[in-house]
Amino acid sequence: MTFDDLIKGLRKQISETHHPRELAIDVMFALQNRDGYLTDRGLREAADLLGMTLLELEETATFYDFIYREPVGKFVIHVCDGLTCWMFGGEAVTDYLCRKLDITVGETTRDGLFTVLPTACIGYCDRAPALLINRVPYGPLTPEKIDTILADLKSAAFRTNGERT
């Protein structure tokens, strides 16, 4: 889908909705998927599409965990720091990931592939410790599993080369 098609599709969706603002999150997610994160340009486009002011949309966008107003990697790793995951070494999972990727929490790897973010309980307490990568849950985690997951994602990224998953 080209960029123009995306905007056209969104415009059509909005025109069919009684309350365009109900699509605020969906539109922001769509533009975030297009650009990798919700850029200033994306936010402006979203505001125009939805008939909202930039400020209205900005105060909504910055409230949410899964809307990224700053550049993130191709794979955003949300490590659960909920209570159950904490009991099963959630902090060690974060440390391990950060060491392995050579970044700190909130940073992106130099190759632009991975970002690590802390996240409120993701609802996979039966699989603690757990994390989400681009909304796909993984758990219970072991260092070996993390190694495999990272390696698989890396090779997938090379295969698709540039296409966002």
Next chain:
Amino acid sequence: MSEYVLLQDYHPGRTTSLEKYRRRGGYEGLAEALRKWSSAELRQVITDSGLRGCGGAGFPTGRKWEGIRQDAPLPRYILANADEMEPGTFKDRLLIHASPHMIIEGMILAGYAVSAQKGIMFIRPSYETQARIMEKAVEEARQEGYLGTHILGSGFDFDIKIHRSGGRYICGEASAQIKAIQGMRPRPDKTFHMVQHGLWGKPTIVNNVETLAFVPHIVRKGGAWFQSLAEGENNGGTKLYCISGKVRRPGCYEAPMGTRLSEIIEELAGGMLPGCTFKACLPGGASSSFMTREHYHIAMDFDSLKAVGNRMGTGAIIVFDQNTCLVGATLNLIEYFARESCGFCTPCREGLPFTRDLLRRIEAGEGEESFIPLLKDMCHFMTHAYCAFAQGAATPVHALLTFFEEEVREHVRRKKCPYGTTHRWPGTGIEDSCRN
């Protein structure tokens, strides 16, 4: 063995197809209700069944529905709350995965009961798979004439949309959820009554998905049957209990409402992990109070937990063993709440980070005796917050100081956490003693 209702066709990883759901009587309740009952009769059936909200508050569902006045304006809305961000809770995820059509039928019936035209399921981003399952099921239901105009030949119109959230705990609160759907910054707002001026200023009912899933069953089998499922007096139905923490088989289990905590831990969850003994649990998610061994055999229902000063909440049981530092556990919860606070009112915005700081210092061995009364003051102070969020956040802190004050004092006295680093990650070579 007790009867399964919500998880009757549950197979891990598999979703009940429309065909299979219908073979088990699915959509029969809807057809019958539309044919035989007025919306007032349907509301009466649900009121008589004693169904209570499963999202945490336990408010009688029938009474909530009765809140919309006959002459209230149209359109009216049904919100199925699948935001489920209470730590330790994952029942809605499982339920959607297991039986999306059950929830759809429940939403349509709720819609019929209050003459609503539109249903919206509000779902969190970490349940993307479940959002897709719901979208597929909604499309199937449309094809089969369960959704749309003139449902099953009746004069009733209703349709459902899946609304994806951007992900924030406070969106689970009904008034914040309304704002979130309207594309506004979601913060709780008590200036309107949901049943009069909810979504887009129109009458709105917000129900948890577990609550809605019970509705088709009650319609088909009756309120007396529903009550017979539960243990004890004044209870109805079964309950999805989520159990996690130091037990052998963490998971979501359906059991009669009022099942004893000890039974849930020992029989459903297979008991404690080897080497672990029960120290305490949170019986209803992060905003409930620590429950000690004293209430190990308590009946897990709204009234029994209320009677001991606790909350049933979402029925999410998080179990701690003798090696779990409860100062650490409380700190984890407060870190969470401090981050998730919407920041609108002062007691919550300022109170939570201050409480977090005190707990951090105690856990790091830099605490002082004077912190204890200070923490108690903070718990009291946070009851003055605008919504129930800060009050809920203060609950585990208050419980820590009530039931485990000695443990807090030990941290202060020994100038370190007496448990050391308790939560080693299984598989890292330095395993936690009770995970071997």
